[in-house]
Amino acid sequence: xxxxxxxxxxxxxxxxxxxxxxxxxxxxxxxxxxxxxxxxxxxxxxxxxxxxxxxxxxxxxxxxxxxxxxxxxxxxxxxxxxxxxxxxxxxxxxxxxxxxxxxxxxxxxxxxxxxxxxxxxxxxxxxxxxxxxxxxxxxxxxxxxxxxxxxxxxxxxxxxxxxxxxxxxxxxxxxxxxxxxxxxxxxxxxxxxxxxxxxxxxxxxxxxxxxxxxxxxxxxxxxxxxxxxxxxxxxxxxxxxxxxxxxxxxxxxxxxxxxxxxxxxxxxxxxxxxxxxxxx
Amino acid sequence: xxxxxxxxxxxxxxxxxxxxxxxxxxxxxxxxxxxxxxxxxxxxxxxxxxxxxxxxxxxxxxxxxxxxxxxxxxxxxxxxxxxxxxxxxxxxxxxxxxxxxxxxxxxxxxxxxxxxxxxxxxxxxxxxxxxxxxxxxxxxxxxxxxxxxxxxxxxxxxxxxxxxxxxxxxxxxxxxxxxxxxxxxxxxxxxxxxxxxxxxxxxxxxxxxxxxxxxxxxxxxxxxxxxxxxxxxxxxxxxxxxxxxxxxx
Numbered sequence: 001x002x003x004x005x006x007x008x009x010x011x012x013x014x015x016x017x018x019x020x021x022x023x024x025x026x027x028x029x030x031x032x033x034x035x036x037x038x039x040x041x042x043x044x045x046x047x048x049x050x051x052x053x054x055x056x057x058x059x060x061x062x063x064x065x066x067x068x069x070x071x072x073x074x075x076x077x078x079x080x081x082x083x084x085x086x087x088x089x090x091x092x093x094x095x096x097x098x099x100x101x102x103x104x105x106x107x108x109x110x111x112x113x114x115x116x117x118x119x120x121x122x123x124x125x126x127x128x129x130x131x132x133x134x135x136x137x138x139x140x141x142x143x144x145x146x147x148x149x150x151x152x153x154x155x156x157x158x159x160x161x162x163x164x165x166x167x168x169x170x171x172x173x174x175x176x177x178x179x180x181x182x183x184x185x186x187x188x189x190x191x192x193x194x195x196x197x198x199x200x201x202x203x204x205x206x207x208x209x210x211x212x213x214x215x216x217x218x219x220x221x222x223x224x225x226x227x228x229x230x231x232x233x234x235x236x237x238x239x240x241x242x243x244x245x246x247x248x249x250x251x252x253x254x255x256x257x258x259x260x261x262x263x264x265x266x267x268x269x270x271x272x273x274x275x276x277x278x279x280x
Numbered sequence: 281x282x283x284x285x286x287x288x289x290x291x292x293x294x295x296x297x298x299x300x301x302x303x304x305x306x307x308x309x310x311x312x313x314x315x316x317x318x319x320x321x322x323x324x325x326x327x328x329x330x331x332x333x334x335x336x337x338x339x340x341x342x343x344x345x346x347x348x349x350x351x352x353x354x355x356x357x358x359x360x361x362x363x364x365x366x367x368x369x370x371x372x373x374x375x376x377x378x379x380x381x382x383x384x385x386x387x388x389x390x391x392x393x394x395x396x397x398x399x400x401x402x403x404x405x406x407x408x409x410x411x412x413x414x415x416x417x418x419x420x421x422x423x424x425x426x427x428x429x430x431x432x433x434x435x436x437x438x439x440x441x442x443x444x445x446x447x448x449x450x451x452x453x454x455x456x457x458x459x460x461x462x463x464x465x466x467x468x469x470x471x472x473x474x475x476x477x478x479x480x481x482x483x484x485x486x487x488x489x490x491x492x493x494x495x496x497x498x499x500x501x502x503x504x505x506x507x508x509x510x511x512x513x514x515x516x517x518x519x520x521x522x523x524x525x526x527x528x529x
Contacts, residue, residue: 054431076433086424089524090446100432102442131524144428151432 001065002187003030003053003155008062010048022048024212025062030155035181035188037198039241040208041249046191049213050159053189054080066154076100079148080157083164085140087132093119093143094128100151118146121180138169145180155187162197171229174200178226195245199237200227207244210251217244311493320497329482333501336467336479339395343402344463348456351407355414365415372411380405381469388474398470398478405466406459413455417448450518450525457514464506 010023022045030036038046051057053064055074064071066078079100087096097115106114119125122142132140141161148156162170174197181188192198198205199221207217219241223233293313299305300312311319323329354372358365380401387397421444429443471480479498486495 054427056427056430074427074430074433074435076431078431080428080431082424082428084424086422086428088425088443088446090449099429099442103433103438133524147432157431 001029002032002034002067003189004065005029005049005053006063006065008049008052008059008064010045010052010057010059021212023052023059024214026208026214028206028215028218030187030189033185033187034203035190035201037190037192037202037205038208039192039195039198039205039245040213041210041245041252042193043252044208044210044248045213046193046208047159050080050157050189050191053155054078054157056080076103076151077154078157079151079153080159081141081144081148081161083160085132085137085144087140087143087147089132091131092128093124093130093132093135096132096143097147097150100147114150115146118150119143121149121183122146122176136169137165138173141165141173142176145177149180149184149186153186155189158188158190160192161190163192163194170197175226175228177201182225195238195241196229196234199234199241200229200231205241207241208248210248210255216248217241308490309492311491311496315493316496316500319491319493320500323494323497329498329501332477332479332482332498333505335477336471337505339398339471339478340402340463340467343399343467344406344460346399347403347406347459347463348410350403351410351455351459352414352452354407355411356418358411359415359418372408375404376408380466381473384470384473393474395476398467398474401470402463402466406463409458409462410452410455413451413458414448417451417455418444420451421447450521453514453518453521457510457518460510460514461506464502468502 005026005028008023008026011019011021013019026049038049040046048057052059053071055071055078088099091099094115097119098111101111101114119128122145124139124142124146127135127139135143162173165173178201190201202221205219205221206215207219208214209216219237221237223231223237227234297313300307300310358369383404384397384401387400391397391400425447426439426443429439434443468480471478472484479502482498483495486492486498
């Protein structure tokens with residue numbers, strides 16, 4: 001087992017407020033070379049969980065094992081691709097991708113070769129010398145992916161990496177991630193709130209409940225790759241998960257809207273100035 | 281850009297020349313541009329003005345350098361320690377509302393009217409913008425940049441030097457630029473009131489000999505020296521930096 005997340009719980013404390021329980025006894029496992037998604041409504045703590053695996057946040061209880069070693073803090077065996085590319089604006093594309101290797105034992109030449117290899121993999125060879133401000137959102141995210149891959153991590157952590165992209169770019173990026181994954185067979189933990197994205201990318205999907213987040217279901221997606229947006233099999237799997245996810249999303253909406261949440265899924269809204277029968 | 285500037289300054293000098301030619305203002309009060317230029321030229325070629333420039337430049341470089349280091353360290357300390365920020369931070373804030381030259385009488389009494397006092401006044405004036413900007417710069421670094429680097433194994437000194445420092449650079453630069461202007465003000469004010477050679481004293485020489493051509497020549501020299509560094513160093517660096525940094529993803 002590559003990654004084991006065991007009984008992880010997390011509360012956030014804020015001054016003058018009740019502590020929020022974000023994660024409650026989360027358990028999940030990831031095999032070597034698997035692409036696993038964590039799917040859940042917004043605010044279910046899936047990003048927090050990913051940050052805990054990255055070592056950026058400490059859990060209140062529970063533990064994380066990667067290759068049998070306990071996670072004690074951030075390290076280069078677990079690299080994160082964030083929703084915002086988080087590129088270093090003062091470095092070119094090439095320097096950004098090389099950046100993580102500065103701490104490695106690689107020679108300058110090896111660093112350059114490695115960086116160029118992964119830049120090529122994300123199809124940015126033409127933009128090696130460009131700076132982040134010259135790139136589009138999708139291109140920045142490609143650089144971030146190349147930068148993470150260049151580190152050759154044990155596991156690649158992706159926190160809604162395509163969440164800020166427009167729908168078309170997003171679809172292209174999803175296709176490319178599949179290709180990259182087939183080429184490198186990295187172990188990937190992918191966080192998303194998008195069911196379609198989870199189904200088209202993952203080997204397995206962990207569905208999370210609304211806050212406090214915990215694992216609600218575990219689905220295996222057995223569809224051949226590359227998976228296209230239009231594959232009918234995707235819809236089949238989506239439908240399997242859909243109802244369960246909807247339940248959780250509804251919980252969130254209910255909590256946010258309070259008593260205003262009176263609209264059922266099959267119902268329809270009556271206009272406020274509707275005729276109550278006064279003209280009878 | 282350059283053309284507009286040139287035309288503007290030529291026009292300004294022409295108006296000045298016209299005023300002194302028409303003798304609207306007595307020549308003792310407003311000497312002609314030609315006379316100012318000749319005084320400036322003579323001062324430079326005889327070496328006496330150059331000596332003053334050298335003395336002032338040495339003071340400002342030392343004072344500015346000290347202010348930069350001191351300001352950076354204090355700013356960083358205020359950032360890391362909230363107790364210091366609440367105590368020392370507020371004291372510094374109060375002190376800085378007083379123009380630094382106002383400390384001159386006190387400082388002169390304590391330390392004499394020599395070199396040290398001028399440096400002290402410069403450091404007082406110039407460290408404030410650096411303190412503020414240092415604190416601000418490091419506080420407002422995008423957390424994701426640091427987090428990304430941390431997951432790539434960076435920490436401690438490596439993280440500071442390769443991520444936090446460059447990320448903070450634009451704001452640090454703004455502080456350095458502001459501080460440079462503050463330094464000049466403090467320098468000239470302090471030199472006017474202290475002893476020894478320097479541009480401030482050269483200004484006074486004009487008053488004592490009743491020759492405004494000297495004073496105006498020195499004023500122009502000061503503007504050129506301070507402005508040149510601003511334009512050639514700070515604005516050039518700033519332009520490049522803004523282009524890259526401001527559009528952080």
